[in-house]
Amino acid sequence: MGNGNRKDGDPKRQGTLLSRREVLKMGAAGGLGLLLGSMVGGSVIAGKGLAASLTKGFDSRPTGDDQESVPFYGKVQAGIVTPAQNFLIFASFDLVTERIEDVRKLFQDWTDAAARLTEGKPVGEESDNAFLPPKDTGEAAGLLPARTTVTFGVGPSVFDGRFGLKSKRPPTFADLPSFPGESLQPQWCGGDIGVQVCSNDMQVAFHAIRNLIRIARGKAVLRWMQEGFQRSGAADPQAGTPRNLLGFKDGTGNPDVNDPDLMNRYVWVQKADGPSWMENGTYMVVRKIRMRIEVWDRSSLQDQEATFGRHRASGAPLGRQDEFDSLEEALEQKNADGTYVIPVQSHVRLSHGDGSVKILRRSYSYSSGIEPRSGQLDAGLFFICFQRDIASQFVPLQDRLARQDKLNEYIVHIGSAVFACFPGVSRGGYIGEGLWS
Amino acid sequence: MKKLVTAFATGILGAAIVLAGCSSKEETASPQAEGTATATATAAAASEGLKAATESYKKYVIEQTDLFVQATEAFVDAVKAGDVEKARELYAPSRMYYERIEPIAESFGDLDPNIDAREGDVDESEWRGYHRLEKALWVQKSVEGQDKYADQLLSDSQQLRALVETVEVTPDMLVTGAVGLLNEVSSSKVVGEEERYSHTDLYDFAANVEGAEKIFELLKPELEKKDASLASDIEQKFADLKADLAQYKEGDGYKIYTELKPDQTKKLSQLIDALAEPLSQMGTVLGA
Numbered sequence: 176m177g178n179g180n181r182k183d184g185d186p187k188r189q190g191t192l193l194s195r196r197e198v199l200k201m202g203a204a205g206g207l208g209l210l211l212g213s214m215v216g217g218s219v220i221a222g223k224g225l226a227a228s229l230t231k232g233f234d235s236r237p238t239g240d241d242q243e244s245v246p247f248y249g250k251v252q253a254g255i256v257t258p259a260q261n262f263l264i265f266a267s268f269d270l271v272t273e274r275i276e277d278v279r280k281l282f283q284d285w286t287d288a289a290a291r292l293t294e295g296k297p298v299g300e301e302s303d304n305a306f307l308p309p310k311d312t313g314e315a316a317g318l319l320p321a322r323t324t325v326t327f328g329v330g331p332s333v334f335d336g337r338f339g340l341k342s343k344r345p346p347t348f349a350d351l352p353s354f355p356g357e358s359l360q361p362q363w364c365g366g367d368i369g370v371q372v373c374s375n376d377m378q379v380a381f382h383a384i385r386n387l388i389r390i391a392r393g394k395a396v397l398r399w400m401q402e403g404f405q406r407s408g409a410a411d412p413q414a415g416t417p418r419n420l421l422g423f424k425d426g427t428g429n430p431d432v433n434d435p436d437l438m439n440r441y442v443w444v445q446k447a448d449g450p451s452w453m454e455n456g457t458y459m460v461v462r463k464i465r466m467r468i469e470v471w472d473r474s475s476l477q478d479q480e481a482t483f484g485r486h487r488a489s490g491a492p493l494g495r496q497d498e499f500d501s502l503e504e505a506l507e508q509k510n511a512d513g514t515y516v517i518p519v520q521s522h523v524r525l526s527h528g529d530g531s532v533k534i535l536r537r538s539y540s541y542s543s544g545i546e547p548r549s550g551q552l553d554a555g556l557f558f559i560c561f562q563r564d565i566a567s568q569f570v571p572l573q574d575r576l577a578r579q580d581k582l583n584e585y586i587v588h589i590g591s592a593v594f595a596c597f598p599g600v601s602r603g604g605y606i607g608e609g610l611w612s
Numbered sequence: 613m614k615k616l617v618t619a620f621a622t623g624i625l626g627a628a629i630v631l632a633g634c635s636s637k638e639e640t641a642s643p644q645a646e647g648t649a650t651a652t653a654t655a656a657a658a659s660e661g662l663k664a665a666t667e668s669y670k671k672y673v674i675e676q677t678d679l680f681v682q683a684t685e686a687f688v689d690a691v692k693a694g695d696v697e698k699a700r701e702l703y704a705p706s707r708m709y710y711e712r713i714e715p716i717a718e719s720f721g722d723l724d725p726n727i728d729a730r731e732g733d734v735d736e737s738e739w740r741g742y743h744r745l746e747k748a749l750w751v752q753k754s755v756e757g758q759d760k761y762a763d764q765l766l767s768d769s770q771q772l773r774a775l776v777e778t779v780e781v782t783p784d785m786l787v788t789g790a791v792g793l794l795n796e797v798s799s800s801k802v803v804g805e806e807e808r809y810s811h812t813d814l815y816d817f818a819a820n821v822e823g824a825e826k827i828f829e830l831l832k833p834e835l836e837k838k839d840a841s842l843a844s845d846i847e848q849k850f851a852d853l854k855a856d857l858a859q860y861k862e863g864d865g866y867k868i869y870t871e872l873k874p875d876q877t878k879k880l881s882q883l884i885d886a887l888a889e890p891l892s893q894m895g896t897v898l899g900a
Contacts, residue, residue, distance in 0.1 A: 356733060358805070469885050470795045473892035475788065548874060549802050549881035584795075 241375050244320035247290040249599040251443065251455050252606075254324035255561050256432035256535070260373040263403035263539040263557065264384045265461065267330075267366030267592055268395040275338045279611040281394045285327065286605040288390055292383045295320035298390070312389065315382035323374040323383055327606050328459050328594025330366050343610060345450055347566040348458065348595055354577035354588070363463050363590025366398045371459075371559070377402075399590070401463060403539025403557040416490055416498065420540050420554055421471055421585065423483050424490030424498060430533045441533045441568070442561050444598075452609030455598035457561045460534075460569045463541070463590025466555040471585045482581045484521030493517045502527065520581040528575060534560040534568050555586065565593055661837075662897065665830040666781040672826055673713045673781070677773045680709035684769040691745060691755045691762040700749050704812035704865060707742055711819035712826070713776075714796055715789035720775050726768045730800075730808065740764050743809075750809035783831075787895045790827040793820040794888040802881040804869045814866035817880070818857055824891065825850050834897045842893055849887035856883055 245253045270278060288298040295318065297311030334344035350365070370387060374380035388397060406417050416424040430437040439445060444453045471479070480486055480493060490498035492505030494516035506524055508516045517524050542554040562568040577583070597607045683706035690699035710717055710727065718724035725734050727741045740761050748758050755762075800806040801817040828835075828846055835843045856879060860867045869877075 353732070355735070467795075467799055469888070470798050473791050473795070473888050475892070475895055478788065546803075548804075548877055549798070550878040551798070551881060551885070584799075 241319045241321045243322060244294045245322050245324050247293045247325070248602050251457075251599045252326050252596060253293070253599075254326035254371055254373050255442070255457060255537070255596065256438065257322075257324050257373070259405065259537050259539070260322050260324070261375045261405060261407045262373065262377045262380050263559075264372045264380045264400065265403070265557065265559075266370045266372075266384050266388065266400045267398040268368040268370065268391060269398045270333070270337070270367045270395050272394045273337050275340075275611060277394050278338060279605075281391060282327075282607045282611060283605040284390050285387055286600060288386060289325040289327075289383075289606075292386065293320060293323050293325060295323075295379075298386045312382065312385055314385075315379050318376065318379050318382075321374045321376035321379045323372065323376075323379055325383060325387070326371040326373075326459075326596060328369045328371075328596035329607070329610070330369065330592060330594055332365065333367050340610065343450055343452060345444075345448075345453055345458075345595060347564055348593070349566075351460070351565070351573075351591055351593060352570065354573055356577055356583055357588040357591070359591050360589050363399055363401075365592050366594075368395060369459065369461065369592060369594035369596075375408075377404075401541055401543075401557055401590075403541045405539055419556060420466055420468065420542075421479070421483075423479075423485060423487055425483075429536055432535065437533075438535075440563070442535050442563055444563055448563065452607075453595060453598065457563065457596050458565045459594045459596050460558075460560050460562070460565055461590070461592045461594070462558040462573075462588050464556045464558055465546075465553065465587050465589050467585050467587070468552045468554055474585075481518050481521060482585070484517040484523035492523065493521075503530070518581065520579050522576075522580055522582045525576055525580050526572075528572065532568055532572055534562045534572065536560045561596070659834065661834045662783040662831075665786060665834065666783055668830050669786055669827065670779065670781045672830075673716050673776050673779065674773075676709045676713045677717075677776045680706070681766075681769045681773050683709060684766055687745075688762040688766045691749075692759055694755055696749060696753060696755055699745070699755065700810070703742070703746060703749065703810060704807070704815040707812075708815055708819035708822075711796075711816045712823035714820065714823065715785070715792045716776060716779060716781075717772060719779070720772065723768060723772055723775070727765065727772070730806070741768065743807075746807065746809050783898055784895075786827050786831060787898060790824045790831075790894060791888055791892045793824040793827075794884055794891065796820050797884050798881065798888070802877060802884065804877070807869065811868045811870045812866070813869040814857070814860055818866060821850075821853060821857070821884075828891065828894070831894060831897055835894060838896055839893075842890060842896065845890045846887070846894070849883075849890060853880075853883040853887050856880060 245257055247253060272278065291298055295315070297313075297316070299310030301310060331344070331349050334340050334348075353359075370384065372380045372383045372387075374383070384400070408414065411417070419425045430441050432438060442457050444456050444458070446454050448454075474482075476487065484493055485491065486493060486495075489496065491500055492502050494508050495505050502523065506515070506517055506527065510516055515524070536558070537560065538556055538558045540554070541557045542552070544553055545551065546553045560569060577588075597610070600606050600608070683702065687699060687702040687706045690702055718728070725738075725741070728743065729739060729741055730743045731739060731747065733739075742765065744761050745755070745758055745765065748755055748761075797817050797820045801813045801820065804811065804813050806816050807813045828850065832843055832847075835846075857866075860872065872880075
């Protein structure tokens with residue numbers, strides 16, 4: 176992946192007194208490596224908010240970005256080019272109704288609820304009838320919006336004929352082909368609807384998804400759900416490049432989200448791409464990637480570094496000193512014997528490829544207890560990326576990694592789903608109205 | 613099979629090793645050493661004791677590969693004779709020779725996937741080797757039409773035998789290889805994913821452990837000089853694991869993996885982790 180924006184993303188160049196605009200710009204940069212890591216920019220914002228909240232003891236008023244909400248309404252959905260918040264809950268739903276009116280109603284209700292949730296409000300006004308269950312489940316009462324976003328998409332299965340939508344299916348939108356070495360488990364795959372909730376507070380995120388699940392009852396049921404995290408801004412006030420669970424700094428090469436041309440080229444569906452209901456939408460790929468933590472932990476440092484193609488401590492490309500030294504130059508560097516200093520099968524080299532294919536990554540780490548058969552940690556990366564066309568962006572990239580990446584010794588893809596994420600909606604409309612109406 | 617990554621390591625690792633064979637020891641840094649200077653320095657500093665260990669290990673590899681070719685020949689003969697029962701009997705024991713020396717065997721690029729790829733590791737059109745025949749023997753329960761794969765398997769194993777001759781074993785290959793063998797167990801055998809049709813995973817499991825123990829035995833004299841308590845810790849952990857494994861022995865072989873209860877596979881997995889952790893400290897014999 177390219178890394179043209181690295182300079183903008185260099186935290187060393189950023190003082191602590193950043194303008195909001197500058198911070199946003201920073202969020203855009205970031206992202207080196209590929210599947211792993213990639214949450215650079217997001218936590219810069221989070222860092223600002225949470226670092227500020229650390230001073231709460233001295234100032235009774237909470238300050239910083241947690242107080243702010245990310246606008247729900249707009250030309251595009253939030254949670255895509257929004258800098259990554261600290262936490263994620265991702266839910267995949269299956270529709271249980273076969274009537275499109277029900278689906279339409281569900282999305283109308285979800286739209287209203289999501290707009291309120293992202294403003295830190297309960298999902299409905301409370302009635303004073305004590306004989307009724309409360310409209311809102313209550314666990315986020317009094318909490319800040321925490322920069323919560325809710326992002327909706329639909330899977331290829333909604334075009335299977337149940338809702339008469341076959342003709343609206345985007346031509347290249349389909350389940351992913353199988354990749355060598357993957358070990359997909361049905362309980363972590365697919366879904367009619369994908370809902371991504373991101374927030375700087377886990378309880379706020381849980382509250383949001385819980386209420387959306389509740390609203391869906393009778394119309395859609397949960398198929399699978401996954402929580403994710405990254406190091407919080409509070410733990411990293413310097414807002415350095417985050418490390419993945421393998422201990423490596425990882426995350427550059429994302430296209431700059433503040434460059435509309437780049438976003439239009441790589442992320443947002445254009446009018447000419449069709450269908451019209453997807454214009455200003457984007458396609459999302461989700462992969463649950465388990466890391467073989469125990470195996471990794473007993474690999475020698477030289478093996479680990481050769482796997483990533485970077486030095487572990489500094490994050491610098493192999494053979495270089497500084498994290499932000501040019502990757503492209505480092506990739507050309509050879510040893511005396513003619514081999515590349517950054518090995519041919521290293522993750523960083525394969526991820527970069529020829530630099531022409533880009534996707535927008537927005538991944539989180541996950542930890543889900545232990546794997547019952549082995550007693551080993553069930554942890555890894557919940558990979559999320561957005562692109563204008565999955566078939567020509569994610570697929571060739573992942574095919575290359577699946578076949579050659581040295582990292583495959585230490586990871587295994589166990590879950591997979593794709594969702595067509597709708598364009599944004601303006602007040603008065605509802606998410607997906609171009610498809611459902 | 614480790615992971616198909618190895619298929620592409622071909623040129624790199626394979627070539628590096630072959631080249632290493634005709635160059636001086638000082639230049640035999642493994643490809644993993646790219647970007648770091650440690651391995652080169654280490655190789656140069658290899659003591660006489662380590663040199664003896666690498667020479668003994670090479671003998672062991674050649675001996676195991678000889679046995680592998682013989683066993684594969686008998687297995688292939690049974691397949692080609694249409695003797696399903698005989699072939700099923702010979703399948704798992706034949707593979708053990710390969711599993712014992714897997715880190716070396718899989719360093720020759722395409723040879724490892726050709727011999728040992730599981731279904732889905734490579735494109736269907738390229739899938740061949742032991743696991744292809746495993747599926748025929750246990751799923752189709754027939755070897756009809758398998759002659760081609762049987763012939764390929766035999767010639768691949770013979771090619772492996774020719775290639776191991778060219779390997780220059782370095783001390784750091786020993787250290788990495790021992791842990792690599794246990795990682796093989798962790799990543800695919802312990803979850804029963806290696807032998808998904810025959811469920812003979814415990815044969816591979818035992819062979820990987822035996823291969824790791826062989827390396828440990830060869831390095832033990834050097835390790836004892838540097839860190840005697842580490843050596844005895846590793847020894848104890850091997851004993852614990854082998855004792856646990858022994859309860860699943862059946863005749864000359866092992867129980868079918870699916871007969872093990874979840875808490876039994878979990879125990880095995882945890883014993884592997886308990887052993888592999890100190891074993892990964894064996895690199896101490898290489899350090900300054």
